Amino acid sequence: MAYVRINMNVNHDEYQVEVKPHWNLLYVLRKKIGLTGVKYGCGTGECGTCTVILDGKIVHSCLKLAAQCDGSEITTIEGLGVGSQLTRLQEAFVRHGATQCGYCTPGMILAAHSLLEANPKPTVQEVRDALTGNLCRCTGYQKIIEAIMDVTGQR
Amino acid sequence: MVGKNIPFIDASEMTRGRTVYASDTSLPGMLEGGLLRSPHPHAKIINIDISSAEQLPGVKAIITRKNIPNVKFGSTIQDDTVLAIDKVRHFGEPVAGVAALDEDIVEEALSLIRVEYEEIPAVFDA
Numbered sequence: 001m002a003y004v005r006i007n008m009n010v011n012h013d014e015y016q017v018e019v020k021p022h023w024n025l026l027y028v029l030r031k032k033i034g035l036t037g038v039k040y041g042c043g044t045g046e047c048g049t050c051t052v053i054l055d056g057k058i059v060h061s062c063l064k065l066a067a068q069c070d071g072s073e074i075t076t077i078e079g080l081g082v083g084s085q086l087t088r089l090q091e092a093f094v095r096h097g098a099t100q101c102g103y104c105t106p107g108m109i110l111a112a113h114s115l116l117e118a119n120p121k122p123t124v125q126e127v128r129d130a131l132t133g134n135l136c137r138c139t140g141y142q143k144i145i146e147a148i149m150d151v152t153g154q155r
Numbered sequence: 156m157v158g159k160n161i162p163f164i165d166a167s168e169m170t171r172g173r174t175v176y177a178s179d180t181s182l183p184g185m186l187e188g189g190l191l192r193s194p195h196p197h198a199k200i201i202n203i204d205i206s207s208a209e210q211l212p213g214v215k216a217i218i219t220r221k222n223i224p225n226v227k228f229g230s231t232i233q234d235d236t237v238l239a240i241d242k243v244r245h246f247g248e249p250v251a252g253v254a255a256l257d258e259d260i261v262e263e264a265l266s267l268i269r270v271e272y273e274e275i276p277a278v279f280d281a
Contacts, residue, residue, distance in 0.1 A: 020259065031258065036179035037172020077172030090170035094162045102169030109170055 006070040010035070011079030019066040026050045026061040029076060037077040037106050041135075048134030051107035052076050058114045060133065077106035080113060089113055089151050096147040100138035107134045112148045121152050186215055189261040191251040191268050193243035197277035200242055200270065203251060208267035213260040217268070218252045242275070 003018040010033060017032050026043075029035045029052065038061060041049030045060040052061045053075040081087045086094070089112055099105045108131065115122060115130035122130065127148050128141075136144065168174050205217045223237040239248050253264045 023259070027258070030179075036175070039176075040178065081171065084171070086167055086170060090167070093170045094166040095160070097163065097166075099163060099166045099169040102165070102174050103176065105169045106172040 004067045004070075006067060008069055008072050008074055010074045011076060017066070021065070021067050023066045024062050025052070025054075025064040025066050025069055025074075028066040029061060029074075035076050035078055039103060039106060041103070046135070047104075048107040048111065049104055051110045051134065053110060053114060058111055058133070075110070077110060080109065087113075089116070089148070092147040092151045093144070096143045096150065098139060098143040098147040104134060104136040104138075108136065108144055112144075112151075116148075116152065121154065122148075124149065186254045186256060187258045187261050188252060188254045189258075189265050190249040191253070191265045191270070192247045193239065193250055193270075193272070194246065195243055195272055195274050196246045196279075198243050198272040198274045200239060200250065201273055202269075202271040204269040204271075205251065207269070208253065208264040211255075211260060211264050211267060213256040214253060214264045215256070216252075216254040217264070219250070243272070 001020055004021055005016060005018055008015050008017070010029070015033055017028060019028055019032075026038060026040060029038045030040065038052055039049035040062070041047035043062050045063040048060065050061040051058055053059075054061075054064065054069065055072050081090060089109060093099055093105065093109065098108075111131055111134050112127075115127065119126060124145060127145050131141070131144070163169075165174060200220070203219045205219065208214060209217055218238065220238050220240045223240075227233045227236055229235045237249075238252065239250050243250065250270055251265075251268050253261050253268075255261045255264055
């Protein structure tokens with residue numbers, strides 16, 4: 001099977017990777033680039049733990065072929081914040097107890113981040129709608145929503 | 156402590172995606188594994204041919220009913236075998252296992268294993 005060479009900008013770093021046509025973006029990010037903050041949860045686009053920002057929009061990286069991402073700009077959870085400095089959103093998650101096992105957290109943070117870039121003052125319903133692509137089995141979502149609303153200056 | 160807001164000790168790591176879960180670990184010499192599962196709910200296993208799969212570069216081991224210990228396990232009743240032996244009793248029952256250098260090779264190896272089944276009647280509705 002022939003490899004396809006792709007170029008991607010991931011978290012402001014340039015990568016050139018040889019990929020097989022059937023590899024998904026999640027596999028390449030985790031196994032070839034080593035970004036394990038992007039999680040494998042279901043592999044079928046239902047859980048959102050594989051969420052990344054691809055060319056400005058959040059996507060389930062398990063549903064994107066890596067070969068489709070040639071020339072793309074990608075942000076993973078590792079690309080938020082500077083060094084070990086937390087963003088206000090990340091701090092709010094910590095303060096509100098919005099993490100338990102933490103597996104959904106990277107995806108939730110990216111989905112919330114993406115929402116707030118487009119809509120800095122969402123309603124609670126708009127927050128819920130924005131998180132429909134991200135499942136959490138631990139927290140019951142309430143603390144996650146509170147953390148996000150807190151960051152927007154709304155309670 | 157009571158009445159104070161104490162954050163989870165590892166919450167900040169979690170928000171940065173730095174928490175290392177089992178599937179995030181990578182150790183020197185580590186292999187990846189996979190199982191070939193039955194596509195039939197009830198079938199006799201006539202033959203398992205692993206010859207093509209074994210030759211795939213990067214495959215380190217393949218196991219079938221020939222390689223498993225003679226034990227049965229289970230939480231309430233110990234009636235489960237490590238891999239299917241004479242027949243498969245449910246859709247998805249493991250029939251063979253592969254260990255290889257990476258996930259991609261595991262998947263390809265699994266697709267090269269040829270299992271000959273003879274389907275037998277099954278109950279789908281009471």
